Amino acid sequence: MFRIALASGVSAALLHAGLAAGAPLDEPIKPIPASVPVDAAKVALGKLLFSEKRLSKDDSVSCQSCHLFDQGGAHPSKRPTGAGGAVHVVNSPTVFNAVFGFKQLWSGGVDSIEAVVERVVKAPRVFASNWGQVLGKLSQDGALVARFKSTYADGLTPANVANAIAEYNRALITPNARFDKYLRGDASAISADEKNGYALFKKYGCIACHQGVNVGGNMYQTFGVMGDYFKARGDVQEADLGLYNFTKKDADRHTFKVPSLRNVAQTAPYFHDGSAATLDEAVDVMFRFQLGRQASAKDRELIVKFLGTLTGELPQALK
Amino acid sequence: MSALALPLPSATPASASRPAEEPVTRRLARRFGHGHPAARLVRAVLALACLAAALVLLGFLYFKSTSADPTVRAEVESALRAIRQDDTDWSAEVLRTKLGIAEDYDAIVALDRGVRARIARLATHPAAADPAFRTSLGALDGAFRHKAERSDRFKSHNSILRNSLRYLPTAAAEARAALSGVAGNTAREADALLAHALTESLKYAVVADESHRAGMQEAIERLQARTAALPAGDARDAAGVFLVHAHTVLRFKRDEEALLAAVTQAPTVRNLDLAIKTFESGAAFAASAADFWRTLLALYCGALLALAAAFAWRLRGSYVALNRANSALSAANDGLEARVLERTRELEAALKSLKESESQLVQSEKMSSLGQMVAGVAHEINTPLAYVRSNLEVLAERAGVSAAIAAHAAELVTRLAHPDREPEALNACFQTLARLTQSSSADGTADELGRLAHDGLHGIAQISDIVTNLKNFSRxxxxxxxxxxxxxxxxxxxxxxxxxxxxxxxxxxxxxxxxxxxxxxxxxxxxxxxxxxxxxxxxxxxxxxxxxxxxxxxxxxxxxxxxxxxxxxxxxxxxxxxxxxxxxxxxxxxxxxxxxxxxxxxxxxxxxxxxxxxxxxxxxxxxxxxxxxxxxxxxxxxxxxxxxxxxxxxxxxxxxxxxxxxx
Known part of the structure; x- marks a missing residue:
């Protein structure tokens, strides 16, 4: 079992910076660790599979098609296109920092990243395939089959395909954001405006849901708790029911996982329906439907500035 | 070994001297004759069969007496103890987030995952081969899933409720400021109803019982009716915002109390105890069965020894070969004794391990009752803490008015002291101060500040009373x-x-x-x-x-x-x-x-x-x-x-x- 500490150079640099600066801050948001424990061989195999188009029915799309690394692990279109030119029912969520999420998908309807891979392969508007088809194509690639044999005792199986992709995903974390440096005690890592923006983020109550290491991603919340978002938006689709689609409990109608705000400045458009084109619009929607109050244009601008400090760095080896 | 294959000595003299009393033996003797090779063969085969049966029985008894493994028991007990600790920590963490001591939910998520992983590991443990224990593990997993579901709902509710409760005094102040710009009796009434609704809301937030709930509901219904009669504009919108948050408090507070109770009183403890009892009784049964078989083994070894001794006695002096065989048999018996000794040593080690388990169990009982006590005390502190907090929030809000009065009064004094007084500026300053003091005394701000501070101090005294006693208690x-x-x-x-x-x-x-x-x-x-x-x-x-x-x-x-x-x-x-x-x-x-x-x-x-x-x-x-x-x-x-x-x-x-x- 080979365990690697990704970006150990980054952690050494952090340690150095930490020694030079003040004491770490105790805030509701926690910094992303420099590395997470993963299996290097599986990560390497998963990296191959992440851009593997044979996973889709017509060999047209791979995971990477919708999760672009220069777009914060998401996609700039409102709803991206899958196999056979079909349009997804939801916007692409980011794949970064998924390891810190308490559940997966926009709705938080599944527990593991492996389960997400399983659904993506079979979803008619994404890969529109099945394991028989996928394994049929992959098993003709001798080199790939050999990689699986050397990595997993039972070689190429659906569970191992899902596990390798998931292990690669777990390694995709973005430490070293300016805000994390600030949390670790470097008071000059963010500007005065950004500090004020963070103070407003707490004062208005955004922090009640967007907290913890992933600034969200560790709880559920109803979309439209202070006003009917879906009525205001119109054209309600099945995907808008969120967690209800998994549990069939009325209390879970329009309930979603609170999304992480890590790298949020890079992941436009916003929300599961991609309805907010800019961060300003997204913050406005949150004020109206989740906080039930209004903020001045100045306060909103400061909050958006603060959100910009949450952009981290993907470990070089994984790009 | 060959000793048992020798001809049975009792048959020979009996068939020769008392033919009438031993018909079977005699018939056998007549048929094959004494010392006939065929008769010897039959006896040898019979003796070998007896020996084989004796050895098989010995092996069987030895196998049966080794089935209880103390290390399995220690592993399972330590895993169940760890789950119990996580369960207590989980409930405590939920209470911490409710009180605002913990401000993120990462710890709850980590405990949830930790417990799931431990149960999954137990389900693949050799001890889970016992169907009763496996069933109780399934029930335990179900209880924790239930707890996780309730705990997820609690997190969602807690976030919304805390935001609305924090915002209510500000929302009320903003609405009253907007109302002050509207003329007419309706606006004055709405203003009074707003102040009343805020007070009722804060009361319900502190003591969430049905009578306070009814009081709050009535207050916001009256405010709603009066607000509807206001002319459209900022004031009506601001009052509407207050009403939305007041409704949220009304809706979420009762749900949250129920969810909190469901999390802290989830059937996890009951199912854990059941799993422990099931496992204990299974282990105790296995141990007592092993004890039983060990006793049988010892008795059987004794019987074998006695039999061997009897043989030795009968054969001693008759056959030289027997002596040689006899020594071989007693060597085998020594081996048996060594085994019995070894089992006794293992038994003592198992007893020692059980004693250690008992002391760990006692420690875990203490931790568990400590956890329950902490939850109880946290509840006792929560009530005064909540109203101290809400009083301080109102105080902070009202402090602004007092500060403004002081600032204007100071400005007035400065202007009065100035050699060339500017009458217009002086007059404007005086008007502002007069308006501020008038509205402040109309509100009864000074009295309210005193009352809030007094109530707050009373709450603090209650908390310090509990803390002092807690300290005395757990020196x-x-x-x-x-x-x-x-x-x-x-x-x-x-x-x-x-x-x-x-x-x-x-x-x-x-x-x-x-x-x-x-x-x-x-x-x-x-x-x-x-x-x-x-x-x-x-x-x-x-x-x-x-x-x-x-x-x-x-x-x-x-x-x-x-x-x-x-x-x-x-x-x-x-x-x-x-x-x-x-x-x-x-x-x-x-x-x-x-x-x-x-x-x-x-x-x-x-x-x-x-x-x-x-x-x-x-x-x-x-x-x-x-x-x-x-x-x-x-x-x-x-x-x-x-x-x-x-x-x-x-x-x-x-x-x-x-x-x-x-x-």
Whole structure:
């Protein structure tokens, strides 16, 4: 079992910076660790599979098609296109920092990243395939089959395909954001405006849901708790029911996982329906439907500035 | 080995001398003749078969006696203990987020994942081969899924409710500021209703009972009706925002109380205890079965030895070859003895491991009751804490008005003192100050500030009272002894146990007693156990809990009496036994009284119980007033008073009281 500490150079640099600066801050948001424990061989195999188009029915799309690394692990279109030119029912969520999420998908309807891979392969508007088809194509690639044999005792199986992709995903974390440096005690890592923006983020109550290491991603919340978002938006689709689609409990109608705000400045458009084109619009929607109050244009601008400090760095080896 | 293959000696003389009495033997002899090769062959085969059967039986008994593995038991018990700890931490973390002590939910998520992983590992453990244990693990997993689901809902509710509660005073202030710009009676009435609705909302937030809920509901309904009559504009919108948040508080507060109860009282503890009991009984059954087979093995070995000896006796001196064979057999028997010795050693090791398990179990019982106590105390602190917080928030909001008055007053003084007064500026400044002071006195701001501060101080005093008693109760001198007045201990314990005794009438009949040398925290643990037991035995109405102290000769006597249902006579002799409990599965570990007994015993004291079914129970603790005789007591436990009547049970004397149980 080979365990690697990704970006150990980054952690050494952090340690150095930490020694030079003040004491770490105790805030509701926690910094992303420099590395997470993963299996290097599986990560390497998963990296191959992440851009593997044979996973889709017509060999047209791979995971990477919708999760672009220069777009914060998401996609700039409102709803991206899958196999056979079909349009997804939801916007692409980011794949970064998924390891810190308490559940997966926009709705938080599944527990593991492996389960997400399983659904993506079979979803008619994404890969529109099945394991028989996928394994049929992959098993003709001798080199790939050999990689699986050397990595997993039972070689190429659906569970191992899902596990390798998931292990690669777990390694995709973005430490070293300016805000994390600030949390670790470097008071000059963010500007005065950004500090004020963070103070407003707490004062208005955004922090009640967007907290913890992933600034969200560790709880559920109803979309439209202070006003009917879906009525205001119109054209309600099945995907808008969120967690209800998994549990069939009325209390879970329009309930979603609170999304992480890590790298949020890079992941436009916003929300599961991609309805907010800019961060300003997204913050406005949150004020109206989740906080039930209004903020001045100045306060909103400061909050958006603060959100910009949450952009981290993907470990070089994984790009 | 060859000894058993020799011709059976009894057959030969019998067939020769008493033909009429041994027809079968004679027939055999006639048929094959003595020493006939065929007869010898039959005997050899028969003897070999007997030997083989004896060896198979020996192997079988040996296999049966080795089936209980102590390391499996230790692993499973430690995993179940860890789950219990995580469960307690989980509930405590939920309470921490409710009180705002913890501001993120990462710890709850980590505990949820940790428990799931531990249960999954147990499900693949060899111990899960027992179907009853596997079933109880399934039920445990279900209980934790239920807890996780409730805990997820709690997180969503808690976030919204905290935001709305924090925002309500600001929303009210913003709405009232907007209303002040609207002329007319409707606006004045709406303003008064707003102030009233805010007060009612904050009251309901602090004490979430039905009467406060009804008060709040009525206040916001009246405000809503009045707001609807306002002209469209900023004031109506601002009042509308306040109403949305007030409705949120009304809707979420009751749900949250129910969810909190569902999380902290999830059936996880009951299912954990069930899993532990199931596993224990399975393990105990396996151990007793192994014991049984070991006894059989020993008996069988003895029988084999006896048989071998009989053979040796019969054959000695007859055949030289037999001597050689005989020595081989006794060598084999030595091997058997060595095995029996080895099993005995293993048995002793298993016994030692069980003793360690017992002491760990006692420690875990303490941690578990500590967790429950912390939850209770957190609840007691929560109420005053919440209204101190809301008072401070209102104070902070009102401080602005006072500061503005002070600033304008200062400005007025400066202007008045200035040599060339500008009448217009002076007049404007005076007008502003007049308006501010007028609106402030109309609101009764000064009175309200005083009242809020006074209430806040009262809340703080309540909290510090609880904290002081908690500190007295759990002094960190676990092993140190000191001179201690047991009445102080009883008083502290009553404060800590207020949650369980508050619905009953408590009578204290304390008479002067000398201080005794003891470990106060351990004695407090005894008192807490006796008082909690008594409170639980009391009926819902008319329950009286009586605490007495008095000096009796060289002893201090402490009595805890209740007028509850009493203890059944058949249970009396066993109540101090470890793991004996009359409560339903999952509500008690049965260790409380046994630990209390050991603590009192280690102090050189004794504990007795007198109970009449239907009338009540009195526990009496006798402690030596002459200082501690712990060392003497640990070496030779003092004799417990003989039972004065058949209704009275005295605690049995355990063979030893390990010091580790008292730490």
């Amino acid at each position: 960190l001198d676990l092993s140190k002894t000191t001179w201690f007045d047991v009445r102080d201990g009883l008083d502290s314990t009553l404060v800590i146990a207020r949650n369980v005794v508050k619905s009953h009438h408590v009578v204290k009949e304390f008479t002067e007693v000398p201080k005794i040398e003891c470990s106060p925290s351990q004695l407090n643990q005894v008192f807490l156990n006796l008082i909690t037991n008594a409170a639980q035995a009391l009926p819902a109405a008319g329950g009286i809990l009586t605490l007495r102290t008095r000096a009796e000769g060289k002893e201090v006597r402490i009595e805890v009496s209740d007028n509850g249902k009493g203890i059944a006579p058949e249970h009396l002799p066993r109540i101090f036994d470890p793991f004996f409990t009359t409560k339903p599965v999952g509500e008690g570990t049965g260790l409380g009284l046994s630990i209390a007994y050991k603590i009192v015993n280690a102090h050189g004291g004794r504990i007795a119980v007198d109970s009449t079914p239907g009338c009540g129970t009195t526990f009496s603790v006798f402690l030596p007033a002459q200082g501690l005789q712990r060392k003497a007591a640990a070496r030779r436990p003092s004799r417990v008073a003989a039972a004065p009547s058949q209704r009275t049970a005295a605690a049995p004397i355990p063979r030893e009281a390990p010091a580790s149980l008292l730490a």
